[in-house]
Amino acid sequence: MSGVVAGIDIGGTNAVLGLCDKNGTVLCETALKTNDYPEFESFVNAASKQISQMLEKTGANLLGIGIGAPNANYSRGTIEHAVNLPWGGGIIPIAEKFKEKLGVEVKITNDANATAVGEKVFGGAKNTDNFVVLTLGTGLGGGIFVNGQLLYGHSGFAGEIGHILLVPNGRTCGCGQKGCAEAYVSATGICRTAFELLAEHREDSCLRKFSYNDLTSKIIAESAKNGDKIALRAFEKTAEYLGRVIADSVAVLSPQKFFLFGGLANAGDILLAPAKVFAKSFVLENMRESFDVEISQIPEANAAVLGAAALIWEKL
Secondary structure (H helix, E strand, O other), X not given: OOEEEEEEEEOOXXXXXXXXOOOOOEEEEEEEEHHHOOOHHHHHHHHHHHHHHHHHHHOOEEEEEEEEOOOEEOOOOEEEOOOOOOOOOOEEOHHHHHHHHHOOEEEEEXXXXXXXXXXXXXXXXXXOOOEEEEEEOOOEEEEEEEOOEEOOOOOOOOOOHHHOEOOOOOOEOOOOOEOEHHHOOOHHHHHHXXXXXXXXXXXXXXXXXXXXXXXXXXHHHHHHHOOOHHHHHHHHHHHHHHHHHHHHHHHHHOOOEEEEEXXXXXXXXXXXXXXXXXXXXXXXXXXXXXXXXEEOOOOHHHHHHHHHHHHHHHHO
């Protein structure tokens, strides 16, 4: 069999590992519980063992390893001060350690950047050099391509769109600041919006039967599609916030396209259609027809592995 790339997506709960060929086919995939490995070296050993077993199973030749992780620095090959990882409080030389174990090139970046590279290599941005991927999950992440190159910036952490100030003195964000875009345009953000609307309005809503811990963006989306007025308002407000984020990004970057990815983006036109309208109403008039907003074309089932593996395939 020809060469493959290993993709690793490291999250606070799970790390997903898989082998990906040059056509974007994920040949096999497995997962590790991140918290089962309180020591960094033990995680590297376990992940390397899983990769070796998958290579033996498929008979493939390993060409490199791509890693998506929180607070990852592409330039240094490190994870830096990722407090949601059990061994991420300091600076972790993860690329160096995997290279020592498996003897191949290793590239690492944060999950939103990895998704953007995946969109470029395997998704809807194959023929687009200037675009932004917005990952709408538990938080809000951004991956930015400018003139065909992923934007890392001076520090290696460019693209933190979720931490643009959206509402002065607004909701407390997970980062500790107030009013970040992430606190409004995310799966958790729309749940907070829904509960604010439930408190402000007395009309019936199927959302009232859910506690804060039980309500999800998927439930809100399903309720909106069934005509629930509170759920529809929650999406309308979220689309307006998203439209402002997009308009600000257009003013600074002038991308050709935005790709929405993640759980909240799965709501489809309930979010996408009004977000487009708001974005074009907020942006400079001469830029209104210069961009479009689409749903990501990366299959979500394999997105974590594809995005990480694309870091190597892009170089190859």
